[in-house]
Amino acid sequence: MIGAKIRELRLKKRMTLSELARTTEFTASYISQLERDIIQPSLSALKKISVVLEVPIYAFLAFEENQTIVTKASERKKLELPDSNIVYEFVSPMAANKVAMPKMEVIYFKLDPKSWTNKEPVVHLADESAFVLKGKLEAYVDDEQFMLEEGDNIYIRENSKHRYYNPTDEIVEGLVIMSPAIY
Numbered sequence: 001m002i003g004a005k006i007r008e009l010r011l012k013k014r015m016t017l018s019e020l021a022r023t024t025e026f027t028a029s030y031i032s033q034l035e036r037d038i039i040q041p042s043l044s045a046l047k048k049i050s051v052v053l054e055v056p057i058y059a060f061l062a063f064e065e066n067q068t069i070v071t072k073a074s075e076r077k078k079l080e081l082p083d084s085n086i087v088y089e090f091v092s093p094m095a096a097n098k099v100a101m102p103k104m105e106v107i108y109f110k111l112d113p114k115s116w117t118n119k120e121p122v123v124h125l126a127d128e129s130a131f132v133l134k135g136k137l138e139a140y141v142d143d144e145q146f147m148l149e150e151g152d153n154i155y156i157r158e159n160s161k162h163r164y165y166n167p168t169d170e171i172v173e174g175l176v177i178m179s180p181a182i183y
Contacts, residue, residue: 085115095181135172
């Protein structure tokens, strides 16, 4: 993240990577690695860079968070797992998105008729809330079974074995919210 800030401030000064390297007495390779967050600068290196870019050293540490992220339906990331009859579409940014750094994930799903989400129950390090938008869904959590209908929700704590089954002849649609984000 510091690297992105170095690049942003360098470009604002209309400096090339080579010019920043020359004026700081670092190599262009070193600056490039910093900007790509491959390596982290020492405090003394950051000080040197801040002097050349004419910004206080804390400018590299102050990140403006993008408060609003819009995900268009046509741009959702899709996940289809092997041995599964479910399609997940990420409504929110995925955990892998290092710019957004989401604290939760919202996932839209469709589950085929008469099918399971997985052959075996899954366990993960996130709390999960599943909301049924359309149809009926059976939830199996540890040794319990729950029938969910349109508008129903189930909240499952982390580390609980669970999976879902669509007992009907219609596709089930729903939302899963996971926190923290894990995908």
